[in-house]
Amino acid sequence: MTTDPTPKFDANYVATLRQVLDIAVQQIAVQHRTPATKAMMAETIVRHAAGGITDAHALVSHAVTAGANGAP
Structure with a gap:
């Protein structure tokens, strides 16, 4: 038996996550x-x-914290 650890996000949720990123x-x-x-x-x-x-x-908030100093 295998499990798929990859989360499944529907199209609407992905669109919301894009807005969060923006x-x-x-x-x-x-x-x-x-x-x-x-x-x-x-x-x-x-x-x-x-x-x-x-x-x-x-x-x-988590994203801003991660990006505040730019990418390494």
């Missing part, structure tokens, strides 16, 4: 708004959403 990106310094930082922030949002966090404000 909001979060607007809250970091312009110089950090790079594709790498955005990818890191998106990964943070998906990871927390998969972990059960559904509050958009909390997801934005």
